[in-house]
Amino acid sequence: MNYTLHQLNIFLEISRTKSITQTAEKLFLTQPAVSIQLKKFQEQFSIPLTELVGRQLYITDFGYEIAAAASKIINEVHAINYKTLAHAGKLTGKLKISVASTGKYVMPYFLSGFLQQHPGIDLVMDVTNKTKVVRSMELNQVDFSLVSTLPEKLSLHSIKLMPNQLYLVGNQQIEIDSNAPLKESLKAHTLIHREPGSATRDAMDIFLKQHDYIVAKKLELTSNEAVKQAVIAGLGLSIMPLIGIKNELQNRELQIIPIQGLPITTQWRIIYRKAKKLSPAAQAFLEFIELEHKEIIVNKFAWIKDYAKADKNKF
Template structure:
């Protein structure tokens, strides 16, 4: 059994497709199939079974997949330890960010990677619920989000302002109004993210603090979808100002002057409190907290 064979096996197991695994690894499908056959010969039993046009892991395949995760994690840990012994800022940095953070985080990554070009960044973009799941399962070095979880034992530090603003299409009747009350806002249709998102939680708390319930809501799954909904006139919305800078510059979305807004929040970088962070992760954390 070779690491090369395990690498190919893991790719096929993840995709449950020889074709997609071969494309990911820039190999031909027959080359991947041959290596998997050789691995199955070493194991003495099949690792995949085909039903119709689909393939599935056998019991042996599932056992090997779990073991391969342990093996590759141990190798990664070894490489990280060797880099730290050398005092080298290189190796893998695993980050998970909520979708809205993609409007500003690439420029920070660019500056960091320019300073530390030997760092291999693995970025995962998910909604808040999935980011919290990855944080809980210790799948990431650090996560970036706008709402710190209260139920987890995490260390979170603010590093950037995150004002939430009220948005409307240019032709909306409230655009030219000033000091719009939250009660007046409650008569509008509001476009919001899914339950559990940081923006949704902030809006629920804001309305509750004024003894108001959220008005009619259209739920959309991304900030991009919400922006397009506002532009199309489906309703008004509340988003991070970082997500709408371009649209505001173009004038295709307008800010509403609403009492108690912008809601002043922060972007946070977080990790499990008991997690022992690598030198790369510690270096990025320091860079992020001092980035201007």
């Protein structure tokens, strides 16, 4: 036998996806590269690992046994790497974080310095909507979550990071009388919403209800990126977090439309359960955030404060 860890890793992923294409995408390889490595790996065995029926790839029973063995070998190699780093005085382990979808514009900046300091730590970050973020914390599946509204009925520690401001936005062709009542100024326009369970959707619904605005026509999309592209294309208006539209504002693809009562301001917070027993990796990240978060905000997010001041003068 002369197979490599690279081949074991590729075959393990093939056993999970049953697809050369998906395996290539997951491992950032080309399809021919995956096919060649699968062929070389198969040559090590006299019993087939896979079979092709029509255009569908199937894993044989023997193939699944080899995949299970490959998983154990790869896990042992990771363990060796962790132990090596630990003996060298370097922190190791896994950090699990769930992030409300707009938080993807925030969280990487609070992770990059920490991960550079501790290269032995593996990061697992799930970006989803608020409801699923809260659920992952309820089930104790993550160490930390990044949210803009605090979940109810959970006993939590909370670290306040920075404001999350939501504005009414449209493309550059939209013209609205900001002095007219909300119902009058928006009645001719479609409003684009996030899906139920999104914190942005909740904030938008509360704002419209407070102003007794009944939506006559709306679109509902399942990500901030989809909403942003729809607004740029002229499909309607939306209330969106400022943090996610910096480039589009600078490139003049979007504009903030001044409306009384906006921006809506919430707070980005890192939360974790009070009963959570933090791993050494999680404890180190907590200490890093408490020590460094103010400097990170000044260095990476000063533009938000400056932009908010400039925009306030338009009202």
